[in-house]
Amino acid sequence: MRFVSWNVNGIRAILKKNFEDVFSEMDADFFSVQEIKCQEGQVDLNFPGYYSYWNYAERKGYSGVAVFTKHQPNHVYYGLGIPELDTEGRLITLEYDNFYHVTCYTPNAQSHLKRLEHRLIWEKALLEYLEKLDAKKPVIYCGDLNVAHKEIDLKNDKMNHGNPGFSDEERERMSILLDHGFIDTFRYFYPDLEHVYSWWSYRHQARKTNAGWRIDYFITSQSLASKLVDAKIHDDIMGSDHCPVSLEINWEK
Template identity: 40%
Template sequence: MLIYCWNINGIRAAEKKGLLAWLTQTAPDVLCLQETKADPIELSDQLLRPPGYRSYWAAAEKKGYSGVATYCKQAPTAWRVGLGIERFDREGRVLMTEHGDFELYNVYFPNGKASPERLAYKLDFYDAFLAHVDARVQAGKQVIFCGDVNTAHQPVDLARPRENEKISGFLPEERAHLDKWLAHGWVDVFRHLHPDARDAYTWWSLRTNARARNVGWRIDYFFVHQRCLPRIKAAGIAADVMGADHCPHWIEVHD
């Protein structure tokens, strides 16, 4: 199973930039999108049901904000929205689809740059999400989660670590949460398979022509629990794919 993940920074804008043509050409089994910024009732049939796919949505209460969508070639055996926590679920950040014997979580983690309150919200979300997926593993489930984590974990994961030490997205307290994920048995798939990869980024600021200079951040991830790790055979970043300030990244999952 080929799974792609992409923060497309507005699905209607991405549609105009060729999202559906890219989907047809790439043909992943599953595509997880973040920051869709749309309620599905407002979207075209082409976006909701592109040829060969079904789509599942989590929309924010606030219009034009947040949101995730998962496109599947085969209908999942189950799906659900949210964590069951109202303060997080109203922002449409979590969508789970079940594929055979594993659960796939498509997540748009909060950004903490706006204010100290939003940073606290982000860290609370990290804690709540970890508790949720840990409980699923303890219940005997195989779990994969992916999305825009909004934090670069290690200095190798961004081009200018020293300059960003006091910026949300690379703060010590944010990075410590990702350390905690690893301590709980979660594995950063790309870094596990490509431990020496450098200049491998998934997001570039639109303000400074950063993408042309590859001054970027790796803030988009696939994490799998170590129990599921033997099934992951490949992972990569499609940095050549344009259309948003993020690029797609992917993994291959085998039976």
């Protein structure tokens, strides 16, 4: 079973580029997108054989996530169930008989970490939410999580230390998540692989020089470790300032 996640930085913008071709070529069972930046009714996008679920931000042209899947879920949940955290369309959970699939667009701490407090409130609530799910059945959690966990996960770690996405507080929250029974699947397969990133700033020709960050993830419950086949970062796919990431799972293993 193939899972794909991609921050498209505007679904309407990427539809004018290569999104439908990439979608078709990747032939995923689950294709999650973040930062859709649209409202209900602004995009008419349907793929034959796929169910689609959308969570829009209240603010126009901002945030939002969607999931396309070949597998109809038993239940669909939007957000964390916390009103003050659920206005920006950042979370969708699909429930199946034997797992949960969670798509997330984590809040950015923003310049000078002016939104760090909100980010940490989100992180705490999100961890509690994932733990509750994991207590029932395994979790497959993906998306733009807006943090480079270790120095290996970005090009210029010393220069960016303390900046949004590489602050001590944000990195600590990722460590806490992984310490609570979850796996960073890319590092599970490639613990020492360097210079592989999923996001590049549009400034200073960052993608051309591969001055990137790995901030897009597939994270799973540890109970799924034996079923994981591979995790990839598709840095050859253009169209957004992020590239897709993917996970392969064999439920028969």
